Amino acid sequence: MEEQERPTHMPRGPAKRTGPGFLNPAMAPARTRSVMLLADALEHEWLVKEQRPIRALDALCATGVRIRRWRNEIPAELQHRLRITANDLDEFALAWAQTSHEQHPPEQPVEHEPEDDRHGQTSTAVFDNGVHFQRLDARMAMVGAAYQWVDLDPFGSPIQFLDAALQSLSRTGVVEVTATDTAALTGSSPSSQARRYQAKGLVDAYAHDDAVRLLIATVATTAARLDKVVTPLLALFDGHHVRISLLVRTSKSEATAIRKSIGWRVRCKDVPYRFVQHPSPEDLPNASGPLWIGPMWHSDIAGRMTEERALEMCHPTAGDIELARSQGLTWDEEDIEHSAREVRRSVRHIAAAADLMSREHLLLNLDTLPRLAGVGGAPKMEKLIAALIEAGHAAARYPDLEPMLVTDAPFETVVQIVQNARESSD
Ligand SMILES: C[S@@+](CC[C@H](N)C(=O)[O-])C[C@H]1O[C@@H](n2cnc3c(N)ncnc32)[C@H](O)[C@@H]1O
Structure with a gap:
């Protein structure tokens, strides 16, 4: 569109309303x-x-x-x-x-x-x-x-x-x-x-x-x-x-x-x-x-909103891109890779968190855990999720720009795991 600049990679904020034909x-x-x-x-x-x-x-x-x-x-x-x-x-x-x-x-x-x-x-x-x-x-x-x-x-x-x-x-x-x-x-x-x-x-x-x-x-x-x-x-x-x-x-x-x-x-x-x-x-x-x-x-x-399904349905095939190029599309290899990344990002973490999000769960921001557990630093998200699953609970990353996780573990269990992780890393 002539009224709007070509988007930079990973646009996130509200778009400027530049003219009547709006596209964000x-x-x-x-x-x-x-x-x-x-x-x-x-x-x-x-x-x-x-x-x-x-x-x-x-x-x-x-x-x-x-x-x-x-x-x-x-x-x-x-x-x-x-x-x-x-x-x-x-x-x-x-x-x-x-x-x-x-x-x-x-x-x-x-x-x-x-x-x-x-x-x-x-x-x-x-x-x-x-x-x-x-x-x-x-x-x-x-x-x-x-x-x-x-x-x-x-x-x-x-x-x-x-x-x-x-x-x-x-x-x-x-x-x-x-x-x-x-x-x-x-x-x-x-x-x-x-x-x-x-x-x-x-x-x-x-x-x-x-x-x-x-x-x-x-x-x-x-x-x-x-x-x-x-x-x-x-x-x-x-x-x-x-x-x-x-x-x-x-x-x-x-x-x-x-x-x-x-x-x-x-x-x-x-x-x-x-x-x-x-x-x-x-x-x-x-x-x-x-x-x-x-x-x-x-x-x-x-639970069916997986990255694979998103790519299959929403990312253009090589044939689609060729056809679009013949009609004036100016995508290079980097643009194609960027587009695939964006399609995956659209649904990242959704399928894995779907079960927990459909029932009672606890939502936690990883960055607040050290203060809540009285320790100097938080474990890595993947380690914490693995430890919670190992302890018999469900846990998953929640799709947000902030490092959020969802779990059905009691809060005391999460605190215990954060404290243990800290002790073993000291
Ligand atoms: C945020 S834009 C929609 C963006 C679009 N759904 C997309 O995905 O690109 C909002 C649109 O609402 C239209 N609009 C605002 N008030 C309206 C109304 N009362 N009836 C119909 N359209 C209206 C505007 O013309 C504008 O195109």
Whole structure:
């Protein structure tokens, strides 16, 4: 794109909003996971059964990178079951999306009708090589038709779109939500956090995890008001944004029970934290919440998000690169290697941590362990994980820029292992 510079290696921060056709290269890993999750839903039939199609809407598609990746990277044998609508209010961005899609069409043509308008009006969508493009306010697009998959990737907070997205979903659906208002979600901007999310934060080693849990709790309570219950599939703090993927089902009784999964994280003296339903007045200064305190990921689904699968699905083959080069791509060998590294990084540590993240676990920052264990230094992450597994527990690295680990071992056991490791290295 002419408005934006070519990304440097490993872009991580928010991109500058340089023109109407917005594309943030730091979101590439989130798009890779989105491709994999949607492919997994089609392949393993956990969203629709008997080879039925999935109707997917990218409600704020901008230049259409995500929808084009859905169409181009999800395996060919699943494509005929995928119906895609791309929506954005910005004329320039949408025209860009359409032109790119026309100039680089998917390998196999996919035909499908536009989604039925719930209010009986004729759809304004333009069908183009397997994608419906439409220019509507996202909220109109979402209340106007029923989808099984809705992606919300706004600038800043997703709050204004949540209600419509949840109403748009069929009885069973998936909503994927990005939030870049991390100052509000972590609590580093307490007034925005209180106003937007009705929560209180503590900016410490758990601020990122709290931000993810706060966004899940917000979607879960919004869903409960509509008699819907959420099951988190994957939820991450990724550098400068929070991204959550939730299965949403209509169920009054389960929506009522969602209160049990909302609580507070209290920092304690004997352990780094405990989740409680309601903090006591004495606990309140050391507590953040209300947050989601239930499972964060789906064990099987996140467990299939391996580096091998990511490369297989999302990294171009030698033939793809040759073809793209013949059309003007200027990648050299270093670019190809960099791209493969980035694809692997998008899912690194996810599969190994999936089981623990789907049940009760303890999350620890390696850098805080020496202070908590009263020793001079922490063992290496790999050694600590190996020692915890040797002691009969589960342990894994958690995907974060900080050195975080998850385990089901009691905190005293972790402290003991850190102390023993220190003694044996002295
Ligand atoms: C962060 S960008 C989306 C990026 C895109 N999903 C991607 O992966 O590259 C946000 C987009 O939302 C669009 N937008 C903002 N408000 C909107 C609204 N009310 N309805 C539809 N689109 C809107 C903007 O035009 C912009 O393209």
